[in-house]
Amino acid sequence: MGSGQSIHGQWSSRLTFILAATGSAVGLGNIWRFPYVAGENGGGAFVLVYLLCVLVIGLPIIMAEILVGRRGRRNPMDSIRVLALAEGRSPHWQWAGLLGVLTGTLILSFYAMIGGWTLAYLAEAARGAFVDITPAAAERMLGDLLADPWTMLFWHSVFMGLVTAVSVRGVEGGLDRAAQLLTPGLLLILLAMVGYGLSTGDVGRAAHFLFAPDFSRLDGEAVLAAMGQAFFSLSLGMGAIMIYGSYLRSDTSIPGSSLAIVAMDTAVALVAGLAFFPVVFANGLDPAEGPGLVFVTLPLALGQMPFGSGFAVAFFLMLAVAAWTSAISLMEPAVAWLVERRALSRLRAGLIAAGAIWALGILSILSLNLWSGYTIAGRTAFEALDYLTNNILLPLGGMAVAVFAGWTLSRAVTADELDAAAPAYSAWRLLVRYVSPLAVGVVLVGKLLGG
Numbered sequence: 001m002g003s004g005q006s007i008h009g010q011w012s013s014r015l016t017f018i019l020a021a022t023g024s025a026v027g028l029g030n031i032w033r034f035p036y037v038a039g040e041n042g043g044g045a046f047v048l049v050y051l052l053c054v055l056v057i058g059l060p061i062i063m064a065e066i067l068v069g070r071r072g073r074r075n076p077m078d079s080i081r082v083l084a085l086a087e088g089r090s091p092h093w094q095w096a097g098l099l100g101v102l103t104g105t106l107i108l109s110f111y112a113m114i115g116g117w118t119l120a121y122l123a124e125a126a127r128g129a130f131v132d133i134t135p136a137a138a139e140r141m142l143g144d145l146l147a148d149p150w151t152m153l154f155w156h157s158v159f160m161g162l163v164t165a166v167s168v169r170g171v172e173g174g175l176d177r178a179a180q181l182l183t184p185g186l187l188l189i190l191l192a193m194v195g196y197g198l199s200t201g202d203v204g205r206a207a208h209f210l211f212a213p214d215f216s217r218l219d220g221e222a223v224l225a226a227m228g229q230a231f232f233s234l235s236l237g238m239g240a241i242m243i244y245g246s247y248l249r250s251d252t253s254i255p256g257s258s259l260a261i262v263a264m265d266t267a268v269a270l271v272a273g274l275a276f277f278p279v280v281f282a283n284g285l286d287p288a289e290g291p292g293l294v295f296v297t298l299p300l301a302l303g304q305m306p307f308g309s310g311f312a313v314a315f316f317l318m319l320a321v322a323a324w325t326s327a328i329s330l331m332e333p334a335v336a337w338l339v340e341r342r343a344l345s346r347l348r349a350g351l352i353a354a355g356a357i358w359a360l361g362i363l364s365i366l367s368l369n370l371w372s373g374y375t376i377a378g379r380t381a382f383e384a385l386d387y388l389t390n391n392i393l394l395p396l397g398g399m400a401v402a403v404f405a406g407w408t409l410s411r412a413v414t415a416d417e418l419d420a421a422a423p424a425y426s427a428w429r430l431l432v433r434y435v436s437p438l439a440v441g442v443v444l445v446g447k448l449l450g451g
């Protein structure tokens with residue numbers, strides 16, 4: 001069993017690790033991204049492919065990431081390098097780890113912008129701006145925000161400030177405490193919201209949209225989007241879960257924890273969709289409306305509820321917290337890398353990483369207004385960053401981890417770390433060696449060849 005500790009410290013308990021990893025996984029991906037991507041790709045069949053991806057790609061790869069991190073006890077680049085060298089293999093595997101550090105930086109640049117939207121909406125909710133709002137007014141509210149780079153920059157900065165404040169306090173004083181306080185709070189508010197949504201909305205129609213597969217809508221693009229969403233939602237493919245694994249005690253079961261994290265993340269996405277689409281249909285909104293979907297539908301729904309203002313504050317608070325705990329994990333590989341590789345203090349590393357990400361985020365902010373005319377292959381900077389990271393870099397990073405854990409690491413090492421009953425271990429090894437890399441490869445190549 002891998003022993004020792006990361007120089008950054010470790011989680012205070014098995015539960016804290018699960019809370020931290022769940023806090024990473026449950027985020028804007030579940031509540032903001034899943035509904036609109038499902039909506040854009042026709043619903044039911046997309047959801048089915050998504051669930052399949054979670055099971056045959058997500059679950060084995062989350063176990064692979066945690067085990068590589070825990071065995072390596074370093075930032076993703078060096079964990080991979082050290083483990084490769086210990087097997088007498090090429091150190092060049094480390095570049096997959098460095099790619100992850102960069103991918104996380106790219107993702108957080110636009111993720112923080114959306115995190116800023118949640119804060120802006122929290123402020124609107126607090127002053128009762130959603131009460132009896134009309135669909136047109138809700139659309140206008142979002143339109144006004146997106147047209148205003150200064151307001152977006154303000155909230156983007158506040159959001160990055162929150163992320164940095166936790167990150168610079170380190171693992172034991174920052175990330176660990178944040179996980180203990182924020183994740184349970186987040187799950188509690190979500191549960192209350194969903195209970196309310198399910199008791200009032202037209203759940204039947206939402207369930208039909210989400211679960212009745214219409215395979216005519218399922219093209220290569222939709223399958224790629226489902227796979228990208230699985231990576232994004234589970235925080236896989238860039239070393240976030242890997243670095244969280246590097247802070248995990250050696251005696252914690254990896255398969256058991258992975259199962260808990262994946263189950264929680266998937267449940268939140270599905271339940272959020274079930275509570276959310278009734279509002280879309282009841283107000284005649286277009287499920288394929290795009291990234292603004294939640295920010296138009298929710299004010300509408302919340303504005304019509306009794307005690308809507310209170311619920312609206314609770315909801316956007318929950319969304320902001322979900323984004324916050326995820327963003328912390330998106331930055332952690334870069335921070336750990338700077339501390340270990342550049343011998344910086346945690347404070348400096350955090351400030352440098354956050355500063356770079358903050359500056360890069362301005363690109364996404366401007367791509368929604370002043371620079372919306374500049375496109376790359378028909379996509380604005382924000383759309384291009386989202387597409388490149390989610391649909392290409394995360395699957396590539398995930399495939400690299402799968403191949404690394406399945407083929408480069410010896411059976412002795414992975415069996416020791418996973419410590420699972422023989423049939424479960426064999427199933428994992430089969431998935432991580434053949435099924436996950438092939439599935440990712442087929443989807444990526446199929447799409448490249450114009451599927």
Ligand code: TRP
Nearest residue numbers: 025027028029232233235240326
């Ligand atoms: N999983 C988070 C969400 O669903 C986002 C996230 C956090 C993430 N860490 C990540 C996505 C690492 C990809 C990789 O909102």
